[in-house]
Amino acid sequence: MLPTTSKPTTPRCSAFRTVSATHRWRLHPRTGINTSTPLGPRPPKPTWDSWPQAPARRRISGVAIARALALLTLALAAAATAPPRAVPFVEPASDPAAARTLVQAMQAPRKVSYMGRLSTIAWGSSGTQAVEIEIDHRAPNATRKWYIAPSSVYGNYVIEHGTTSYVYDLRAQSVTISHYPSADEDDLTEDANFGLLTTNYRAVPGADDEIAGRKAHTLSLINRYSGVRLQRIWIDAQTSLLLAKERYHANGSVAYTSRYQEITYRDVPQALFSTATPEGFTVKQGRDFGTPSHDLERVLSQADFSATGPRYLPEGFALVSGDVTTIRGVRSLHLLYTDGLRSLSLFENVARNGGANFSGMQTHEARVGGHDATYVEDEPNLLLAWREQSLNFTLVGDLPLRELERIATSVAP
Known part of the structure; x- marks a missing residue:
C-alpha cells in the first residue's frame, strides 16, 4: 500500500512543527511558512509541548546540504533552529x-x-x-x-x-x-x-x-x-x-x-x-555528526546555549531532524528543514571565532535584519552567514538569496 498523507492540525504556535525523520550527510567530491501572527518574546527554552508533531512519516535524506558543508568548513558547525509552520493540506499525487x-x-x-x-x-x-x-x-x-x-x-x-x-x-x-x-x-x-x-x-x-x-x-x-x-x-x-x-x-x-x-x-x-x-x-578522524534525531527536546537539552530559529519558512517546509556534536571542543546544534525535495539547514553557535569560514570562496555582502552578512554560492546551494547578539548563524539551502534573507531576518535571538 502506498504511503498516504493526512491533513495536519494547525498548531497553536505555528512556528514549531516537526516531522519524524533522520538525515545522513553527502560528501562533497572536492573534499573527499509564512506566519501571519508574530510569536512575541521567545521563551527562555522551548519545551517539547511547544513543538507539535506531525503524523509520523518516512525519513528524508539530506539533498545536497553536506556538499555545501564540506566546502563551508564551519569553524565549528553549530546549530540550533526552531520552527516552521504547518504544511497546508493538499491532495496527494493525482497519478x-x-x-x-x-x-x-x-x-x-x-x-x-x-x-x-x-x-x-x-x-x-x-x-x-x-x-x-x-x-x-x-x-x-x-x-x-x-x-x-x-x-x-x-x-x-x-x-x-x-x-x-x-x-x-x-x-x-x-x-x-x-x-x-x-x-x-x-x-x-x-x-x-x-x-x-x-x-x-x-x-x-x-x-x-x-x-x-x-x-x-x-x-x-x-x-x-x-x-x-x-x-x-x-x-x-x-x-x-x-x-x-x-x-x-x-x-x-x-x-x-x-x-x-x-x-x-x-x-x-x-x-x-x-x-x-x-x-x-x-x-584521520573526520566529522562525526551527532546521530540525527526527531526527539528535539533531547537535542536542545544537549546544547550549551539557548536555541532560536526562524519564525518564517517557505510554504511546505517542515522541521524533520536535529543533531548535536562537538567540533573543536565546541558544542554544536543543527536542525534540518525540508519540503520533501529541497533542504534547509540553520547552524548556530556561541563561540567567539565560530563563524563560517569561506576561505577560498567568492564572498558577497548581504544584510540580515540590519546586520552585515556574507553569502557564497555553491550550486545548487547558497550559504548565508551573520552574527547577532553573540550568536553565529549560518543558513544553507537551495533557495534564492531573497528567500534566505527573509528566513534569516526572522531568526531573532
Whole structure:
C-alpha cells in the first residue's frame, strides 16, 4: 500500500512543527511558512509541548546540504533552529502510477547492485563544475566511488558502509573516517520523506526515454505552491533505479544534472569495499555528526546555549531532524528543514571565532535584519552567514538569496 498523507492540525504556535525523520550527510567530491501572527518574546527554552508533531512519516535524506558543508568548513558547525509552520493540506499525487514509480525509485538502491559511470555538472555564477565518477554499489548499503575527473581529484575514492564514510586522498596519502557524513548521490532514495514530497510536489509523467542504453520512465516534480518544476528524473523501467536527474532554478534554467553514461546490474564483489588503510597512508578522524534525531527536546537539552530559529519558512517546509556534536571542543546544534525535495539547514553557535569560514570562496555582502552578512554560492546551494547578539548563524539551502534573507531576518535571538 502506498504511503498516504493526512491533513495536519494547525498548531497553536505555528512556528514549531516537526516531522519524524533522520538525515545522513553527502560528501562533497572536492573534499573527499509564512506566519501571519508574530510569536512575541521567545521563551527562555522551548519545551517539547511547544513543538507539535506531525503524523509520523518516512525519513528524508539530506539533498545536497553536506556538499555545501564540506566546502563551508564551519569553524565549528553549530546549530540550533526552531520552527516552521504547518504544511497546508493538499491532495496527494493525482497519478497513482507516478506515486508507485516514486516509491520504487526510493527503494531501489537497497535492492539492486550495480556498476556504472556517473557524470554530474553544476552551473553557477562562479562557473561550471563537472565531475566524473565510477560507482560500484552492493545492495543494500555498500558503495565505492572512484573519481576520474577533474584532474584535481583523479584517483581519489570513497567507501561508504551505511552511515560510515572512508575518504581516500591519494595526494595527501590519507584516509578520513567520518560518521553520518553522507547520503546517496540521488535525492530520491529510501530515506526520502514520501509524505512531504507528495504533499508539496506533483509527480507528472512524461515520455519514456533512454539512458545508458536502458529504457527509462520520466517524471517531473512540480511544486504545488509555485507551479514551478524543480526537478526532472529518469527511472529505470526495469529496476526502478534513478538513472538521471535535472535540477532547475526558479526561472527554469538548469542548475544541476547527473546522468549515468554506463550502468551494469550485477553482483559486485565484496572485496571492492575493503576499508584497509594503504601502506604509507595516515588515518584521520573526520566529522562525526551527532546521530540525527526527531526527539528535539533531547537535542536542545544537549546544547550549551539557548536555541532560536526562524519564525518564517517557505510554504511546505517542515522541521524533520536535529543533531548535536562537538567540533573543536565546541558544542554544536543543527536542525534540518525540508519540503520533501529541497533542504534547509540553520547552524548556530556561541563561540567567539565560530563563524563560517569561506576561505577560498567568492564572498558577497548581504544584510540580515540590519546586520552585515556574507553569502557564497555553491550550486545548487547558497550559504548565508551573520552574527547577532553573540550568536553565529549560518543558513544553507537551495533557495534564492531573497528567500534566505527573509528566513534569516526572522531568526531573532
